[in-house]
Amino acid sequence: MTSPATARRRLPVLPIGARPAVVLTLASVAGLAMFFWPLFVAPTPEATAHTADAPLVFVLTMPVLLAVVLAEISSGGIDAKALAMLGVLSAINAGLRPLGAGTAGIETVFFLLVLAGRVFGPGFGFVLGCTSLFASALLTAGVGPWLPFQMIASGWVGLGAGLLPKRPTGRAEIAMLTAYGILVAYGFGFLMNMWFWPFTTGTDTQLSFVAGAPVLDNLHRFAVFTLVTSTWGWDTGRAVTNAVALVTLGPAVLAVLRRAARRAAFGAPVTITPAPPGAPREVPRALTTPPRGRP
Amino acid sequence: MRALPRSVHPGAWWLWALGLAAAASRTANPVLLVMILAVAGFVVTQRRDHAPWALAFRMYLVLGAVIVAMRVVFRIVFGGGQGDTVLFTLPEIPLPHWVAGVRLLGPVAAEQLLGGLYDGLRLATMVACVGAANALANPKRMLKALPGALHEIGTSVVVALSVAPQLVESVQRVRRARLLRGGTVRRGLRGTDALRGIVIPVLEDAMNRSLALAAAMASHGYGHTGRTAPRTRALTGALVITGLLGVCGGLYGVMGASTPGYLGTPLLLAGLALAGCGFVLGGRRVTRTTYRPDPWRGAEWLVTVAGLASAGLMYLASRTDATSLYPSLAPLAWPEVALLPAVAALVGVVPAWLAPGPPRQAVRP
Structure with missing residues (x-):
């Protein structure tokens, strides 16, 4: 029997090597810039003439960035067990998402993402965040320009959950994860609001961003905008859902995920050795004869 | 000559829709925007099949309406009263200094409202074009066309899409087992207990399923990718x-x-x-074969070219005659339509007649 302490020392499921880490960092910097551009954009005549185009450039850039990062993380090859786990957990997340969509602010997608990121490590958490939202968008026909931005934001949520300190166990662990869950609920809402901000208000209301104004000034305007539109309703609802789900279901779900990780024995090397030359080849006859009707 | 019914490559529909969206992004003329909306809607009704995602277009139209309403309401509430033609005046509500000195309501000008309407309509049209792509393109076939570097991620999404319906069945099985054991499934004070009694078995079931699936995939030779040179x-x-x-x-x-x-x-x-x-x-690391790959033939070229021609002609119009694309707000004027932008907006309708129709539902004997 393995104690929880040794279980936690296990290798992460999708280890991020040095090169993918560099790529992920660069892409995250570029991604954050594409979320926060209204705060920093300069008031040059050329830029204001293209203010309407700037979001479009970013909308085209983000999918490419995301594809490059995901390709880089999976460049070492994802083994079958990790891939099946990724698929099944994405399906659960995608299935959980519409549960709350109708009710104000009850968002259930992050709770399992945080726990899975904690158990399976940062790389798995990042990819799971992306695939969950992608699968959910495909199931509900919700593919659009916002999707890559949602994907990378929820990827960061899973990544952060995997990077939390390893030490705490038991109640301390649940308390830490709950605090993190509340934090990311507000953080995700903040990021997505920042992305929608130029689209929602346009450029000429009192709550719109002013290109070239001091950062704090624009941040102030944005704070009013986000308080008015969503912080009290959606984001608080999401935070409460996260906290309640993590406190009530967290310990049991963590146990289930850890048991699965132990049984799957991720990281155990798989070697394929060729059969000795004298051994009979066990190939069915049907496969060795060419099918009829073809040259 | 009529093309045989078959499903068009999803990539072609996406390029067509993105072309229309790019055309819409170049203009704020409501007449042109409504023409593009009509083109997208007509093609969707003519060429969608009976899959569940084909009904998504209506959802995007609702989303577009919400965008337009949001833009206009924001202009009224936070507009700050720019413009000369004041339609009516609402009582002003000055807010304290810490909310950035914002003033609510106040005089509402026609320029302001129309600006919000045009801007919102442009965004709503682009969203509707994306919705048309969602309704027309088959997402499962789209996943097949993912490039090689994303092969593994694409496979895991395929797994997710095919496992999702099985989860519903799993939930029902667990509930039935609970009832047979004399447990409760009702909500209320003991709701969290019941929730835990369902969520944990379903999750455990899903984990077992994933291990079984991994074993099956490994036995079929999955994951045996070629080596790449250093x-x-x-x-x-x-x-x-x-x-x-x-x-x-x-x-x-x-x-x-x-x-x-x-x-x-x-x-x-x-x-x-x-x-x-x-x-x-x-x-290049991933070498694989595709089962029944989607062909890219004349119809796909036609659909793509129709969308891209719309974008290209609109770009040409914005270079030669930009004034007709942005109706004047000061002074207020009725939007006018020139010939070239109108052709650009309407050329996207071609696939409604010339692209092959969706395959009929297979009739079981």
Whole structure:
């Protein structure tokens, strides 16, 4: 029997090597810039003439960035067990998402993402965040320009959950994860609001961003905008859902995920050795004869 | 001659829809925008099949209406009263200083309302074009067309899409088992107990299912990818990292004021191109065959060209005659439509007649 302490020392499921880490960092910097551009954009005549185009450039850039990062993380090859786990957990997340969509602010997608990121490590958490939202968008026909931005934001949520300190166990662990869950609920809402901000208000209301104004000034305007539109309703609802789900279901779900990780024995090397030359080849006859009707 | 019914490559529908969206992004003329909306809607009704995602278009129209309403309401509440033609005046509510000195309501001008309406309508049209692509393109076939470097991620999404319906069945089985054991499934004070009694078994079931699936995949030879030469790997890494550095620099250039022009969009595009080369090169690692690949034939070219022609003609119009694309707000004037933009808006309708129709539902004997 393995104690929880040794279980936690296990290798992460999708280890991020040095090169993918560099790529992920660069892409995250570029991604954050594409979320926060209204705060920093300069008031040059050329830029204001293209203010309407700037979001479009970013909308085209983000999918490419995301594809490059995901390709880089999976460049070492994802083994079958990790891939099946990724698929099944994405399906659960995608299935959980519409549960709350109708009710104000009850968002259930992050709770399992945080726990899975904690158990399976940062790389798995990042990819799971992306695939969950992608699968959910495909199931509900919700593919659009916002999707890559949602994907990378929820990827960061899973990544952060995997990077939390390893030490705490038991109640301390649940308390830490709950605090993190509340934090990311507000953080995700903040990021997505920042992305929608130029689209929602346009450029000429009192709550719109002013290109070239001091950062704090624009941040102030944005704070009013986000308080008015969503912080009290959606984001608080999401935070409460996260906290309640993590406190009530967290310990049991963590146990289930850890048991699965132990049984799957991720990281155990798989070697394929060729059969000795004298051994009979066990190939069915049907496969060795060419099918009829073809040259 | 009528083309045989078959499903058109999803990539073609996406290119068509993106072309229409790009055309819509070039104009704020409500007449042109409504024409593009009508084109997208007509093609969707003519060429969608009976799959569940084909009903998504209506949802996007509702979303577009919400966008327009939001824009107009924001102009009324937070508009700050710009414009001369005041339609009516609402009582002003000054807010305290800490909310950025915002003043609510106040006089509402026609320029302000129309500006919000045009802007919102442009965004709503672009969203509706995306919705048309969602309704027309088959997402499962789209996943098949993912490039090689994303093969594994695509496979896991395929797993997710096919496991999702089984979860419903799993939930029902667990509930039935609970009832048979004399447990409760009702909500209320003991709701969390019941929730835990359902969530944990379903999750455990799903974990077992994933291990069984992994065993099945391994026994079918999944994951036996070819090896890449170290030089190729190094080249891929160098391309990707240089490209991303270029993207970061380009973004800085796009937003900055004092940066020279060549550090902006050109650097961004060069960075994206480099990273894309690395992406394609990295994808060579995966060699695979596709079961029943979607062909790219004349119909796909036709659909793509129709969308891109719409974008191209609208761009041409914005270069030659930009005034007809942006109706004047000061002084207020009725929007007018010139010939070239109208053709650009309408050329996207061609696939409604010339693309092959959706395959009929198979009739079971």
